[in-house]
Structures are given as C-alpha cells and as structure tokens.
Amino acid sequence: xxxxxxxxxxxxxxxxxxxxxxxxxxxxxxxxxxxxxxxxxxxxxxxxxxxxxxxxxxxxxxxxxxxxxxxxxxxxxxxxxxxxxxxxxxxxxxxxxxxxxxxxxxxxxxxxxxxxxxxxxxxxxxxxxxxxxxxxxxxxxxxxxxxxxxxxxxxxxxxxxxxxxxxxxxxxxxxxxxxxxxxxxxxxxxxxxxxxxxxxxxxxxxxxxxxxxxxxxxxxxxxxxxxxxxxxxxxxxxxxxxxxxxxxxxxxxxx
Numbered sequence: 001x002x003x004x005x006x007x008x009x010x011x012x013x014x015x016x017x018x019x020x021x022x023x024x025x026x027x028x029x030x031x032x033x034x035x036x037x038x039x040x041x042x043x044x045x046x047x048x049x050x051x052x053x054x055x056x057x058x059x060x061x062x063x064x065x066x067x068x069x070x071x072x073x074x075x076x077x078x079x080x081x082x083x084x085x086x087x088x089x090x091x092x093x094x095x096x097x098x099x100x101x102x103x104x105x106x107x108x109x110x111x112x113x114x115x116x117x118x119x120x121x122x123x124x125x126x127x128x129x130x131x132x133x134x135x136x137x138x139x140x141x142x143x144x145x146x147x148x149x150x151x152x153x154x155x156x157x158x159x160x161x162x163x164x165x166x167x168x169x170x171x172x173x174x175x176x177x178x179x180x181x182x183x184x185x186x187x188x189x190x191x192x193x194x195x196x197x198x199x200x201x202x203x204x205x206x207x208x209x210x211x212x213x214x215x216x217x218x219x220x221x222x223x224x225x226x227x228x229x230x231x232x233x234x235x236x237x238x239x240x241x242x243x244x245x246x247x248x249x250x251x252x253x254x255x
Contacts, residue, residue: 076124
C-alpha cells in the first residue's frame with residue numbers, strides 16, 4: 001500500500017531527528033578539544049635545567065684559595081760586630097754572619113769593625129737573604145748576590161760598606177729572611193729584625209780631619225787639634241745662643 005506524501009514527510013523528519021541526536025552523543029563522548037595557546041609574550045620563560053632534586057637546596061661549591069707556602073725553618077744564630085764611633089762621610093764595613101743550630105768554629109772571629117760582637121738566636125732556612133738599611137747612611141752591598149744557601153754545620157755572611165751622612169745617634173736596621181721559591185716570584189719570610197745604634201761624633205770628625213789635613217800640610221797635630229777644639233766650642237756656643245729661651249727663663253740681671 002503506497003504511503004501518502006504527508007506520511008512520507010513525517011517519516012523522513014523522524015529519521016533526521018534520530019540521526020542528529022546520535023551525532024551529538026558521539027561528539028560529547030569524544031575528548032575535549034585543546035584550548036588555544038596564549039600569545040608568546042604572556043607565556044612564562046622556561047626554567048633552566050637543574051641537577052638537584054625538586055624541593056632541595058642546591059649546594060654551591062666553596063671558593064678555592066691558593067694555599068700559602070710556609071717556610072721550613074729551624075733554630076739558628078746571628079752574629080755581628082757593632083760599628084764603633086764614626087765620623088760623617090767615614091766609610092766602615094759592617095758584616096753579619098748566620099749559622100744553623102750547630103755553631104761552626106770561628107763563627108765570630110775576624111768580623112770587621114771596632115765595636116763589640118753581638119750574638120743572638122734566629123730562625124733560619126736552607127735559603128736566606130738579608131738587608132741593612134738606614135735613612136742617614138749610604139749603604140752598598142759587598143758582592144752581587146744577596147741570597148745565600150745555608151749548609152748544615154756551616155755559616156753564611158753578608159757585608160756592607162756604610163757611610164754616615166750626618167752626625168748624631170743614628171740607627172742601622174738589619175733584617176733576615178727565609179726565601180721560599182714561588183710560581184711567579186720568591187716569597188720572603190722575615191725571621192729576624194734588629195736595630196743597631198751608631199754614634200757619629202762631630203768632634204771625632206774634626207779630629208780625624210785634623211789628622212788627615214795635618215799630614216798633607218805639614219802642620220803639627222797639636223796645633224790643628226787645638227784649632228779644631230776651638231772651632232767646635234765656638235759652634236756649640238753659637239747653637240746655645242741661638243736657642244730661644246723657654247717659659248720662665250730670663251737672662252741674668254746685670255745690676
């Protein structure tokens with residue numbers, strides 16, 4: 001029996017409705033579509049890779065410092081002869097000797113100078129150097145090598161020519177160093193430091209000048225010595241007269 005057009009239209013509409021409903025259920029069952037990515041300028045910067053577990057504090061390496069090279073020292077001794085009375089521009093040689101714990105024979109004999117011999121303990125090493133300084137002296141090292149190698153049972157020696165530039169109580173400073181070779185330059189460790197007082201006498205200078213000048217001119221030493229003494233007394237009186245009076249000091253009254 002043939003269907004009427006109205007019935008046919010109802011059947012087709014029902015089929016289309018059922019087909020649309022089934023497609024909607026399939027779309028709901030499918031996974032959600034990915035959301036759109038935010039713009040590039042709003043995305044957070046990626047974190048750098050880490051070698052520590054998450055949630056732990058990274059351990060930073062401690063800074064490394066080059067180890068200080070300490071010298072190998074042992075007990076030793078220093079000996080020198082203190083300079084005696086000197087005069088201005090008078091040249092005198094000063095020598096210093098250094099030994100290890102065992103003092104060799106003749107350690108203090110033959111030291112140049114006219115003063116007393118001084119000895120004392122000092123720390124020494126295999127390689128040593130020294131210095132002699134003084135702002136009121138012209139000092140020159142005897143020899144061209146300042147470093148000395150100290151052997152067991154032996155001693156080393158330094159000598160300087162010393163010339164005072166003015167009179168008065170002046171000081172010479174002697175220092176001893178243990179030398180340790182370094183990568184770029186040697187390292188010097190001071191182990192001994194001592195100051196020596198030197199008396200530079202103006203009267204002694206005048207007397208020595210009279211002796212030298214008398215030999216050249218043929219004048220007698222007593223005549224030149226008397227003239228030098230008068231000159232020194234006149235200079236002392238002149239310095240005294242030029243000294244200003246202190247508070248409460250007055251010249252004696254002539255009345």
